[in-house]
Amino acid sequence: xxxxxxxxxxxxxxxxxxxxxxxxxxxxxxxxxxxxxxxxxxxxxxxxxxxxxxxxxxxxxxxxxxxxxxxxxxxxxxxxxxxxxxxxxxxxxxxxxxxxxxxxxxxxxxxxxxxxxxxxxxxxxxxxxxxxxxxxxxxxxxxxxxxxxxxxxxxxxxxxxxxxxxxxxxxxxxxxxxxxxxxxxxxxxxxxxxxxxxxxxxxxxxxxxxxxxxxxxxxxxxxxxxxxxxxxxxxxxxxxxxxxxxxxxxxxxxxxxxxxxxxxxxxxxxxxxxxxxxxxxxxxxxxxxxxxxxxxxxxxxxxxxxxxxxxxxxxxxxxxxxxxxxxxx
Amino acid sequence: xxxxxxxxxxxxxxxxxxxxxxxxxxxxxxxxxxxxxxxxxxxxxxxxxxxxxxxxxxxxxxxxxxxxxxxxxxxxxxxxxxxxxxxxxxxxxxxxxxxxxxxxxxxxxxxxxxxxxxxxxxxxxxxxxxxxxxxxxxxxxxxxxxxxxxxxxxxxxxxxxxxxxxxxxxxxxxxxxxxxxxxx
Numbered sequence: 001x002x003x004x005x006x007x008x009x010x011x012x013x014x015x016x017x018x019x020x021x022x023x024x025x026x027x028x029x030x031x032x033x034x035x036x037x038x039x040x041x042x043x044x045x046x047x048x049x050x051x052x053x054x055x056x057x058x059x060x061x062x063x064x065x066x067x068x069x070x071x072x073x074x075x076x077x078x079x080x081x082x083x084x085x086x087x088x089x090x091x092x093x094x095x096x097x098x099x100x101x102x103x104x105x106x107x108x109x110x111x112x113x114x115x116x117x118x119x120x121x122x123x124x125x126x127x128x129x130x131x132x133x134x135x136x137x138x139x140x141x142x143x144x145x146x147x148x149x150x151x152x153x154x155x156x157x158x159x160x161x162x163x164x165x166x167x168x169x170x171x172x173x174x175x176x177x178x179x180x181x182x183x184x185x186x187x188x189x190x191x192x193x194x195x196x197x198x199x200x201x202x203x204x205x206x207x208x209x210x211x212x213x214x215x216x217x218x219x220x221x222x223x224x225x226x227x228x229x230x231x232x233x234x235x236x237x238x239x240x241x242x243x244x245x246x247x248x249x250x251x252x253x254x255x256x257x258x259x260x261x262x263x264x265x266x267x268x269x270x271x272x273x274x275x276x277x278x279x280x281x282x283x284x285x286x287x288x289x290x291x292x293x294x295x296x297x298x299x300x301x302x303x304x305x306x307x308x309x310x311x312x313x314x315x316x317x318x319x320x321x322x323x324x325x326x327x328x329x
Numbered sequence: 330x331x332x333x334x335x336x337x338x339x340x341x342x343x344x345x346x347x348x349x350x351x352x353x354x355x356x357x358x359x360x361x362x363x364x365x366x367x368x369x370x371x372x373x374x375x376x377x378x379x380x381x382x383x384x385x386x387x388x389x390x391x392x393x394x395x396x397x398x399x400x401x402x403x404x405x406x407x408x409x410x411x412x413x414x415x416x417x418x419x420x421x422x423x424x425x426x427x428x429x430x431x432x433x434x435x436x437x438x439x440x441x442x443x444x445x446x447x448x449x450x451x452x453x454x455x456x457x458x459x460x461x462x463x464x465x466x467x468x469x470x471x472x473x474x475x476x477x478x479x480x481x482x483x484x485x486x487x488x489x490x491x492x493x494x495x496x497x498x499x500x501x502x503x504x505x506x507x508x509x510x511x512x513x
Contacts, residue, residue, distance in 0.1 A: 009499070010492040014460060017444075020437040021461045024353040031348065034366060038344045038373050237374070269378065306367070309406055 123219070125245075125296055126150040126205055130224030133320030135202065135300070138183035143170040145202050151220065153203035157188040160195030160306075170200055175316065189312035193304055199241075200313060201301035207253075216253035219245045219296040226326035227280040228300065234270035234313035236305070241265045242284055243299035246291065254298060264293040265303075274316055280326055336380055343380075344373055347392040350462070354393055357445060357457050358400030368403055372396050387472070393462050394472030397454040404450070444494040452487035459484050460491075 026034060132148040136155065140146070143155040155170040171187045188200045204220035228240070247263035248254025264284035268277060281294045300318075304311050351372050352365070360368045375395045376383070383391050445453050454473065458464045459480075466484065470477040 007492060010488075010495045013495050014491065017437055017441040018461055018463075020434050021353055021357060021441060023434075024356060024438065025349040026352050034348060034352075034369060035344065037366065037370060038348070039341050309402075 125219035125221040127221035128224045133225055135318040137317050141172055141184050143172055151204050153206045155186050155202045157200055159190055159198035185314050185316040187314045191310050193307045193311055197304045197306050199301045199303040201299055203299050204297050217298040219298055222294045222297050222320050225320035226323045227321040229278040229321040230318040231274050231276050231316040232270055233274045235311045237267055238270050238313055239265050239267050239303040241301040241303055242293040244293045245296040248298050278321055340377055340380055343376055343388055351396045354396040354457055355400050358397055360400050360403055368399055371399050390464055390468040390472045393458055401450055444491050447494050448487050448490050452483050455480055455483040456487035
């Protein structure tokens, strides 16, 4: 009898608490802010459209000639993060590129091609020939970018901290290869990603001044290629970013004067095992530029979102993708 | 309309229709105010990824279930970091529930949160979905990948925890000569 009364009281209480719960909602301002953050770019207008969200795809849809992008909405955050990286990316200005300063090619690469034909009103970009797209492969034991087709740079790992950001050369880890021979991979990892997150990135044409901290990027025309391809594994989502002249601040060699670092991007869900990803240029959501990003590239970045959990991204191979490689199989 | 447009429209509709639900469920799961936006975003990221696989008739249940899971992950991460306690009391200021005064509502949500904190993670998830979001055991079972019997069992135990919490609360109220539960 007493228990029945207790049940009945509990029911009464629960009913009232349920009504409190169901009426609990963000105030209208917070709701609008949240909706703005969550909605897809194709329904956004005005300035939101400029910050278009990257397409999100699984490895399967990232493959050659994929179906239409499924969606993407975290981009505002990415873009916000990338913007926050404005301060952070000035860290590029603190990066030393000693290895590039000599400018020698250790790869016996082809002669550097002439600068691409200059468009009206735009400075000329060094151009790729479309035959040697390698950006990293498993035979390399240093984070230097192969000096091919005029590309000069180094893979770096760069992460936000509570007070700013840090950067180091990307770790090169050893993986077991076929027949027990070691192979190498680039790795970025940490216990917790804060702020704008963490990223592995490389410039395509980096110039270091007399002071190694004085770094400027030149644009690089990768139009001769169909996109980028890479072999990677990791935890969750990574945003592949094509930083262009339009998204890089003037002081670093770009043309951007405000809202910098908002750039063409594509989101992928990485898996525990290595998978091959191939992204055509047209898979990148455009932001902050009216021009195809591949024509005026400055940086290629793999950006990880802020996370409470340990995170990791490992890249075993990366290259600009030829049209043959991009052709449907 | 392209497939992309269609999925974009559907996604946006799901966001519009479920934002409030995700908000309140995340709060009941103890997500800190400062983390709420990120948790909500993570929920809708999962929705975006799984959009093609979500049955139109099960969107509400799917979103609620994803929310309790994402929130549970958040709680685990929070425990690992061993940071400050949940601080849910400071989270209780949002719009007023119609028909209830601010103090009454605030106190009610605080009590609800206390009762939920007495439950295990598994019990809390099922209790929130069943009793607060009024989902059926079958809906919960399918979205949380559980046997229906397991859902029923967890719900029974969580109700028992809630009933005991109410009893204890009333006992305390009786000593203090007031009713925080609004009954008796």
